[in-house]
Amino acid sequence: MPRVAIIGGSGFYSIFENPEQKEVKTPFGDVFLDIGRIRNVEVAFIARHGKKHDIPPAKVNYKANLYALKQIGVERVIATNAVGAINPSLEPGTFVVPDDFIDFTKNRDSTFYDGKTEIVVNGRVLKGVVHVSMTPDPYCPEIRRSILQALKEAGVKFRDGGVYVVTEGNRFETPAEIKAFSYLGGDVVGMTGVPEVVLARELAMCYATLCLVTNYAAGVQGSKKLTHDEVAEIYERNLRYLRDIVARTVELIPISRSCSCGKALEGAIASK
Template sequence: MVEVAVIGGSGVYSLDFIENPEKTRITTPYGESPKVITGELENREVAFMPRHGKGHATPPHKINFRANLWGLKELGVERIIATTAVGSLNRKIEPGDFVLLDQFLDFTKKRPSTFYDGEDDGVVHVDMTDPYCSELRKVLLNKAKELKFSVHSAGTYACMEGPRFETAAEIKMLKKLGGDVVGMTNVPECVLARELEICYSTVSVVTNLAAGISEEKLTHDEVSEIMERNIEKVKKLIFSSIPEIPKTRSCKCDQALEGAKVEP
């Protein structure tokens, strides 16, 4: 049974530290997952899934988040560490910094965001007061500090639909609403993980200053360049954090559905 999964975002398309790797693709009620690499890391069963598929083939608004998360659940995954590339809304959060998210703002428009669509699936109102697993965030924060990486212990992620970058007015709005970073993929991914009672935490890598804050044209080339410059640090943080994750969960992520289901 796979214990820990890593979901790689922009720039994170493989993890070379997985031992005895095997590739698999999982068929779910929601479609087929991208190819997942399963293997071992210091006697822990782990998996790696590229969120955008091979070669970043799938844009953010077309990612089949439900198939991705359901597939990992079928592997037995209880913990997920995800990576995201983000733009900064705060000049104190600079390109190259890591942010361990603790809140999000959702501005997505047309993505299926729940496994519970009513009728046969039932209705669930899951609590998202604290969207990210506190236990995983603590492990990642302690390890990032130990490695002397520039890390922010908390941050609010504003999720936009994409695939375009935001306007300067949108960024101004998000900043006033309390956003710290902006991206296109963390929602509904973290919500679906909660519905499956999977612990979930994100390492966000700041790749640029957002529109209207940056004086330069926003390009994906810039995102790729910063990610490439920091990819080894991302891998090192994840590689060194996974063995530190407690075998037994002490958080409440595995109780997410208690009291959440609407009983007819």
């Protein structure tokens, strides 16, 4: 079974020509996955918003998605997110590989460890309170390195690092909110990065994301003035690159893990 998974964001709904489709039952709901091969690597794929983009950010079943991947043996997750630029130097079409995030979501179920549910991680049954650490690397450094290498090879415009601010949605942010996020150190803003990254850590999985800047956030003016048509064209073109970059990342990820993600639960359990 696959050890690597892709969670595709907006505009990224499939990667295989003829995938095996699999339904995985979890305590949090059922998940439909595509299983296929990228070069010689077996990979699972989930379209975060559904194949028809009919699941809004706050309604994505993040817990079921991550737990289903864990149940089939996935250790490493590459995600993609469409984001807006808070930092004016990140013009639409730029790829960003965040190295940190700020969570402004409000009403999401953001933990597996609710004190009641039994969670199985690497053969161990856990039930209680668990506080995972998000330092020093909220995102897996090994997956990030592989994404960055794939970006370099593709010759596209990208930024290594950045702070991803995650909002609840569905509405977009106000100009005052974006100004505040900018003061707080935010570089890009989106609605789906949390709790996915947190839930992956809670299951001791590796997780990193490749963000594609699709527009400037509210009130942000970049050095380049772009029309709506130009933004749409840049987005379409870069979505094609996004697929290739993710596929190349799959190939570049080392088979055995040398990061500390697999040890995320050591010392994190507050009660049993």
